[in-house]
Amino acid sequence: MNGIGPVTVFWFRRDLRLNDNHGLYRALKDAGNVQPLFIFDTDILDKLEDRNDRRLSYLHDRLGSLDDQLRSHGSSLLVKQGDPLSIFRSLVSDLPISAVYTNHDHEPYALGRDRHIRDLLRENGIALHTFKDQTIFERDEVVKPDGNPYTVFTPFARRWKQRLGEEGIPSYPSEQLLGGMHHNSSHERIALEDLGFRYALYEAVEQTPSIDLLARYAALRNTPSVEGTSRIGVHLRFGTVSIREMVRLAMQNSDTWLNELIWREFFMQVLWHFPHVETGAFRKAYDAIPWRDDEASFTAWCEGRTGYPLVDAGMRELRETGFMHNRVRMVVASFLCKHLLIDWRWGEAWFARWLMDFELASNNGNWQWAAGTGCDAAPYFRVFNPALQLQRFDPQMAYVLKWAPEYGQLELPKPIVEHKAARDRAIASYKTALAG
DNA sequence: TTTTGAGTTGTTCGA
DNA sequence: GTCGAACAACTCAAA
Numbered sequence: 001m002n003g004i005g006p007v008t009v010f011w012f013r014r015d016l017r018l019n020d021n022h023g024l025y026r027a028l029k030d031a032g033n034v035q036p037l038f039i040f041d042t043d044i045l046d047k048l049e050d051r052n053d054r055r056l057s058y059l060h061d062r063l064g065s066l067d068d069q070l071r072s073h074g075s076s077l078l079v080k081q082g083d084p085l086s087i088f089r090s091l092v093s094d095l096p097i098s099a100v101y102t103n104h105d106h107e108p109y110a111l112g113r114d115r116h117i118r119d120l121l122r123e124n125g126i127a128l129h130t131f132k133d134q135t136i137f138e139r140d141e142v143v144k145p146d147g148n149p150y151t152v153f154t155p156f157a158r159r160w161k162q163r164l165g166e167e168g169i170p171s172y173p174s175e176q177l178l179g180g181m182h183h184n185s186s187h188e189r190i191a192l193e194d195l196g197f198r199y200a201l202y203e204a205v206e207q208t209p210s211i212d213l214l215a216r217y218a219a220l221r222n223t224p225s226v227e228g229t230s231r232i233g234v235h236l237r238f239g240t241v242s243i244r245e246m247v248r249l250a251m252q253n254s255d256t257w258l259n260e261l262i263w264r265e266f267f268m269q270v271l272w273h274f275p276h277v278e279t280g281a282f283r284k285a286y287d288a289i290p291w292r293d294d295e296a297s298f299t300a301w302c303e304g305r306t307g308y309p310l311v312d313a314g315m316r317e318l319r320e321t322g323f324m325h326n327r328v329r330m331v332v333a334s335f336l337c338k339h340l341l342i343d344w345r346w347g348e349a350w351f352a353r354w355l356m357d358f359e360l361a362s363n364n365g366n367w368q369w370a371a372g373t374g375c376d377a378a379p380y381f382r383v384f385n386p387a388l389q390l391q392r393f394d395p396q397m398a399y400v401l402k403w404a405p406e407y408g409q410l411e412l413p414k415p416i417v418e419h420k421a422a423r424d425r426a427i428a429s430y431k432t433a434l435a436g
Numbered sequence: 437t438t439t440t441g442a443g444t445t446g447t448t449c450g451a
Numbered sequence: 452g453t454c455g456a457a458c459a460a461c462t463c464a465a466a
Contacts, residue, residue, distance in 0.1 A: 144464070152443065155464055222445080259444080330445065369444085381458050382446050389446090423447085427458085434459095 006098035007035040007182050009091070012077075013110075015103045015133050015239035016062045018069055018175050022133040025172035027101035028180040035095070035182040036070060038063055040081035040195055043113075052200040054322045054356055060192050060199075062240055067189060075181035079190050085116050092124045099126060103133035103239075106272050107360050133172075134239060135265045136164060136247055139272050142265075149273040150266070151282075151375040157262045169244045202322055202356060205231045207241050214253035221256070224314075224325035225398035230257060231323070233357030236264065267365030270375060277364055279345075281373035288433040289373075291343035300416055301336050302350055304404060307415035308386040310394060311335050313403035320403070322356035327393055333370035334384035339422040341429060344371035372430065380430040383423045 008031035010024050016038075018024065027034045048056065067077040080087045091097065100121055105114065118128045132138050142160045143149050150156035192199055209217075209230035220228030235241040243261070250258035271277060281287045300306050304315035314328035324332070329351075336347045348367040352358050368374025372382070394400055401408050 150464085152463055154443065263444085327445080334446090376443070376463090378444085378446080379459075379461095384445095385447060431459090 005033065006096045007033050009095075009097055009100045010034050010036050011100060011102040012036060012038045012066070013102060013105055013239075014237065016059075016066055017240055017242065018066065018178060020172050020242035020244060021103070021174045021239075022170075022172045023101045023103040023129070023131040025174035025177065026129065026131055027099075028174060028177035031099055031101070032180045033182050034075075034101075034180055035078060035184070036066075036075065037078045037080070037091075038066075039084050039087050040079070040190065041084055041113075042081060043083050044109075045081075045195060045197075048197075049353055050200075051196065052198040054200040054202040055358070056195070056197050057192065057200045058202055058234070058356065059238060062238060064189065067187075070178075070181060071185050073178045073181050074183045074185060075178075076185045076187040078187045081190055081195060084113055085120060088117050088120055092121070092126065097124075097126050099129060101129045101131070103131050104138065105134075106138065106268065108271075108275055108278055134236070134243060135268060136160070136169065136243060137265060137269075139269065142269065149269060151270070153263065153266050153376050156266050156269075157259060160262050160265065164247075169248055171244065205234055207232070207235050208245075208249070209257075211253055214249070214257055217254045218256040222327045222393055224328050225394055225396070225402070229326055230260075231357075233359065233362075237357050237359050263365075264359070264362055267361040270365055271361040274375075277368065277374070278360070281371075282368055282375045282377075283373060285434055286371070286373035288436055289430060290341075290433060292341045294340065294342060297340045297416060298336075298342055298346055301332070301340060301342070301347075305413065305416075306335065307413040308335065308390075309397065309400040309404060309407045310386050310390040312407075312413070313400040316403040318351075318354050322354055324355070325399070327389075328399075329366070330370060331384050331386055331389045333367060334378075335386055337367075337371040338383045338426040339386075339417050339419070341422075341426055344368060344373060380434070381427050383426055385419060385423075387419065 008027050010027045015021050015023065024034070045056070063077060063079065070076050114130070121128050137160060140149065142156060142163060150159070209232060213228070213230065216228065217230070220226050222228070232241060232246065236243060236246070247258065247261055250261055270282070274282060301311070301315060304312035304319070306312055310328060311332050314324050314332045317328070318324040333344070333347055336342050337344050344367045348363055351363050351367070355363070365374060369377045372378055372380040390400065397407065406413060
């Protein structure tokens with residue numbers, strides 16, 4: 001490697017941007033000579049079920065544009081593939097590393113990974129500096145006066161907004177310090193094929209919702225045939241936008257949308273404080289529900305062949321695009337858990353596989369909400385009526401016909417369950433399980 | 437400690 | 452067609 005003297009490594013993970021990046025800002029400001037690094041983590045990649053995962057294509061594209069930007073500043077992204085611990089083991093012997101900077105990742109897997117890397121670096125006399133970047137508040141920054149975590153959204157959101165008002169939103173103008181990147185434009189890129197993947201087309205999404213969209217957000221967000229939602233989930237997941245910029249925008253334009261951003265942090269702190277939710281019900285009594293291991297019905301749901309137009313359209317949209325409108329997510333989730341009485345974890349895993357904007361905490365929290373097993377969840381007797389939801393939110397069938405055109409034919413698919421019978425079965429099953 | 441009010445997104449039934 | 456109550460109690464948060 002060119003350049004003289006020690007380098008500071010900045011490790012990109014879920015913060016793939018050069019602007020308003022907290023950890024990058026601190027690395028540039030406090031240390032300098034910053035070598036940017038990204039690791040394709042084979043522990044994660046090996047678990048992906050599809051060789052043409054849209055998310056990996058998206059990630060790869062973003063790294064390409066990150067590298068382009070870095071090269072315009074005389075630097076380049078060092079990209080490695082492997083398990084991160086081994087990668088760092090070889091990096092510390094190859095490079096004169098003075099410190100490693102990165103941003104927090106509180107998912108269970110990441111916590112363990114980072115602990116091992118911190119230990120390895122410490123053994124080599126290298127400090128790992130980590131920073132809050134992907135949320136406004138994290139861990140136990142928003143808790144009740146007695147120090148315990150909130151488990152109900154509304155008081156959490158109240159306290160969150162109060163703290164925000166007191167503290168304001170910080171800025172980390174890393175983009176102004178890029179002259180301090182380590183000068184080295186010799187790093188080669190790793191092709192998707194070298195990782196064992198193929199390119200999958202995906203629909204690019206605006207990074208910033210327009211003021212116009214936010215002005216109508218509260219009114220239009222439940223209409224799946226309209227572009228009424230922000231769709232920035234994918235950007236928040238990969239950190240291609242700054243949450244701080246989004247919250248500023250929300251505060252100026254839409255309190256309804258701001259609450260959605262707070263929901264994201266609510267579920268993140270639920271996962272942090274109650275890690276058992278990753279595999280089981282938040283309320284343990286709900287683990288007694290006798291889920292039906294009905295693989296045929298599950299497959300019909302996955303493939304969008306339930307005979308319920310809104311459910312089928314949503315499941316097709318998911319498969320075809322990696323996205324599903326939020327209103328429809330609620331309908332299909334309620335349908336799986338209540339009408340089919342299938343374990344919410346099956347649905348959670350399917351969404352995790354296909355959603356471009358998949359985020360463990362939000363996906364888990366919202367599935368537990370729909371199943372009625374979570375904190376502050378929908379009560380178990382609240383069963384979405386897919387026909388009524390269709391009538392209410394897609395009365396012209398514009399959304400349905402876009403994704404499931406067979407519902408425009410005279411002969412309609414036959415429902416795999418009858419609504420009233422399924423609803424009664426769900427309520428009775430939950431009731432019995434919870435009484436036991 | 438006790439009390440009180442409230443709790444994302446719904447549906448159904450009967451007046 | 453419209454409207455309010457019931458659904459099922461329970462837990463949570465805050466005073």
